[in-house]
Amino acid sequence: MLLKNILPFIGYVLAAESATKTQRTYSQYSPKSSEIAEAAATAHTSHETSDVEGAFFKRLVVIWLENTDFDKAAESEGLSYLAQYGITLDNYWALTHPSEPNYIAAVGGDYFALNDDRFITLPSNVSTIVDLLDSKSISWGEYQEHQPYTGFQGFNYSNQHTFANDYMRKHNPLISYESVTNNETRLSNIKNFTEFYVDLENETLPQWSFITPNMTNDGHDTTINVAATWTKDFLTPLLNNSYFMDDTLVLVTFDENETYADKNKVFALLLGGVIPDDLKGTIDSTFYDHYSEIATVEANWDLDNLGRHDANANVFSIVADAANVTNDDVDTTYKVNNHTYTGYLQDNSQAFPAPNITLKNKVGNPVLPAIVSVWSSEYEAQLSQGFFTSTTTTVTGNIPDATTTASSNGTASHSNSKSASASASASTSAVSSKSSGGANSVHVVGISAILGFAAALIL
Ligand SMILES: *[C@@H]1O[C@H](CO)[C@@H](O)[C@H](O)[C@H]1NC(C)=O
Ligand SMILES: *[C@@H]1O[C@H](CO)[C@@H](O)[C@H](O)[C@H]1NC(C)=O
Ligand SMILES: *[C@@H]1O[C@H](CO)[C@@H](O)[C@H](O)[C@H]1NC(C)=O
Ligand SMILES: *[C@@H]1O[C@H](CO)[C@@H](O)[C@H](O)[C@H]1NC(C)=O
Ligand SMILES: *[C@@H]1O[C@H](CO)[C@@H](O)[C@H](O)[C@H]1NC(C)=O
Ligand SMILES: *[C@@H]1O[C@H](CO)[C@@H](O)[C@H](O)[C@H]1NC(C)=O
Ligand SMILES: *[C@@H]1O[C@H](CO)[C@@H](O)[C@H](O)[C@H]1NC(C)=O
Ligand SMILES: *[C@@H]1O[C@H](CO)[C@@H](O)[C@H](O)[C@H]1NC(C)=O
Ligand SMILES: *[C@@H]1O[C@H](CO)[C@@H](O)[C@H](O)[C@H]1NC(C)=O
Ligand SMILES: *[C@@H]1O[C@H](CO)[C@@H](O)[C@H](O)[C@H]1NC(C)=O
Ligand SMILES: *[C@@H]1O[C@H](CO)[C@@H](O)[C@H](O)[C@H]1NC(C)=O
Ligand SMILES: *[C@@H]1O[C@H](CO)[C@@H](O)[C@H](O)[C@H]1NC(C)=O
Numbered sequence: 001m002l003l004k005n006i007l008p009f010i011g012y013v014l015a016a017e018s019a020t021k022t023q024r025t026y027s028q029y030s031p032k033s034s035e036i037a038e039a040a041a042t043a044h045t046s047h048e049t050s051d052v053e054g055a056f057f058k059r060l061v062v063i064w065l066e067n068t069d070f071d072k073a074a075e076s077e078g079l080s081y082l083a084q085y086g087i088t089l090d091n092y093w094a095l096t097h098p099s100e101p102n103y104i105a106a107v108g109g110d111y112f113a114l115n116d117d118r119f120i121t122l123p124s125n126v127s128t129i130v131d132l133l134d135s136k137s138i139s140w141g142e143y144q145e146h147q148p149y150t151g152f153q154g155f156n157y158s159n160q161h162t163f164a165n166d167y168m169r170k171h172n173p174l175i176s177y178e179s180v181t182n183n184e185t186r187l188s189n190i191k192n193f194t195e196f197y198v199d200l201e202n203e204t205l206p207q208w209s210f211i212t213p214n215m216t217n218d219g220h221d222t223t224i225n226v227a228a229t230w231t232k233d234f235l236t237p238l239l240n241n242s243y244f245m246d247d248t249l250v251l252v253t254f255d256e257n258e259t260y261a262d263k264n265k266v267f268a269l270l271l272g273g274v275i276p277d278d279l280k281g282t283i284d285s286t287f288y289d290h291y292s293e294i295a296t297v298e299a300n301w302d303l304d305n306l307g308r309h310d311a312n313a314n315v316f317s318i319v320a321d322a323a324n325v326t327n328d329d330v331d332t333t334y335k336v337n338n339h340t341y342t343g344y345l346q347d348n349s350q351a352f353p354a355p356n357i358t359l360k361n362k363v364g365n366p367v368l369p370a371i372v373s374v375w376s377s378e379y380e381a382q383l384s385q386g387f388f389t390s391t392t393t394t395v396t397g398n399i400p401d402a403t404t405t406a407s408s409n410g411t412a413s414h415s416n417s418k419s420a421s422a423s424a425s426a427s428t429s430a431v432s433s434k435s436s437g438g439a440n441s442v443h444v445v446g447i448s449a450i451l452g453f454a455a456a457l458i459l
Contacts, residue, residue, distance in 0.1 A: 108128045
């Protein structure tokens with residue numbers, strides 16, 4: 001079912017920081033149970049599969065858990081059990097806080113200045129990983145636990161007995177993109193766990209999928225032990241299922257770390273049939289962030305890019321090696337990634353940032369031609385207006401790497417000086433002239449944005 005009537009309206013919610021900045025707001029779709037039942041009866045579910053060769057894997061399964069600091073995740077019984085079968089990524093970063101911007105960025109290559117979990121939609125001319133996958137007919141889908149029916153676009157679906165939080169739109173990365181929701185075919189790939197088991201049984205799993213457990217199982221409303229145990233229980237039978245495992249790479253990670261005042265590094269683990277025996281139980285300290293999830297897909301299937309932060313992001317090493325990609329060293333000494341930049345979704349006066357249509361990704365491929373044709377004149381216009389440079393902010397982070405974090409050159413950093421500080425220039429637009437992954441992950445902003453963020457937290 002399509003929801004053509006989710007029309008954004010302009011709200012005049014004053015950002016606490018300034019009397020002139022107005023936040024972009026949207027009408028929230030919150031259907032009643034009766035409406036949900038009616039829509040569920042006619043919802044169409046696709047079971048598309050495909051078998052497109054990649055440089056390193058044929059299937060990527062991404063699983064996101066919630067709000068946990070690195071050490072707690074690494075020490076949990078469930079994830080430490082699984083880690084012996086995979087590669088732990090100990091230098092993997094979330095992008096900002098809270099949840100939703102991280103989820104949308106992992107499929108769209110930017111979070112467009114979102115700094116909360118509200119109901120949003122992104123215009124239909126904004127592309128995602130789906131457009132890249134479709135360009136080579138690589139099947140894709142999402143599995144969202146307890147989403148009441150395929151393609152549901154509501155804000156939440158609570159447990160109908162206890163009314164506890166169960167499915168939440170904010171943890172569904174593709175549902176905020178109209179380029180997905182305005183297309184019935186695409187909407188029919190936004191499925192729930194019932195359909196995951198149908199696809200597993202019928203051997204119709206797509207080649208790219210994103211799995212979100214419910215608010216209990218992902219740890220959001222519970223603890224890391226619940227989330228880690230759920231993950232172990234979910235994956236253990238799959239790890240013995242040759243249909244699931246063969247040629248498959250699984251990524252388990254977290255949307256963000258829990259403590260906002262700290263650096264936003266999260267636990268991440270690669271599993272699956274493609275992990276070579278000699279790498280099981282090892283650690284990869286290469287710098288990655290959520291944009292690496294798109295970059296890795298582009299490198300594996302030799303795809304074009306979105307012209308956003310995906311283009312410069314590092315590719316998971318095992319895939320980079322197979323695809324002949326050289327990753328960048330990224331200095332994380334003063335990286336924090338703990339708050340968002342000011343832009344489109346926070347400031348209604350700002351245009352939607354054009355993608356940088358000239359970018360090439362790490363496998364040397366250009367921006368997807370369909371994106372270039374939609375955005376090229378807007379990119380030139382924004383360039384001539386100085387839009388990109390005007391949104392660049394010079395900033396300071398003040399937490400140096402402390403103990404265990406491997407530095408960008410592979411040696412452990414033991415810097416611990418609390419008084420040290422450094423400036424970083426963060427391009428807050430979708431485009432970046434830097435070749436290093438640092439440019440796409442340093443989202444440290446000026447004091448005004450920090451105040452705005454603090455105000456949003458209080459609200
Ligand atoms: C999952 O989605 C299917 C297809 O729309 C629906 O029939 C089913 O009831 C949903 N399952 C759950 C547990 O909500
Ligand atoms: C969404 O959440 C609200 C607040 O918890 C709840 O009252 C409402 O019933 C939920 N909606 C659905 C469809 O579950
Ligand atoms: C989340 O899903 C599990 C089953 O996987 C279920 O036991 C639990 O009750 C669900 N949480 C809520 C709040 O409904
Ligand atoms: C709708 O989605 C399908 C499948 O993803 C795609 O092939 C088609 O081009 C899309 N249509 C439009 C108008 O974007
Ligand atoms: C597998 O697909 C067939 C139709 O192709 C369907 O009848 C059957 O119910 C599916 N299996 C499962 C486990 O849903
Ligand atoms: C998986 O297979 C191994 C041996 O191949 C076996 O020891 C283990 O019990 C199996 N686990 C499950 C959950 O079936
Ligand atoms: C982000 O980290 C900095 C340290 O670099 C800290 O001063 C600031 O309070 C943090 N921001 C938030 C919102 O916690
Ligand atoms: C969040 O991640 C950072 C970066 O690794 C780490 O220093 C910090 O300890 C984590 N937060 C907590 C509370 O562990
Ligand atoms: C990577 O380089 C090797 C050696 O030059 C070549 O055999 C292989 O085909 C390349 N792989 C890709 C995916 O380009
Ligand atoms: C766009 O990317 C190119 C590299 O292809 C870079 O030289 C240019 O500075 C970028 N544009 C902007 C506005 O950042
Ligand atoms: C993208 O879509 C939005 C919303 O419809 C529109 O305002 C904007 O002009 C479009 N931009 C381009 C480059 O097509
Ligand atoms: C490399 O690591 C050493 C030892 O920690 C450090 O002194 C040096 O500054 C690092 N260089 C870079 C470029 O990060």
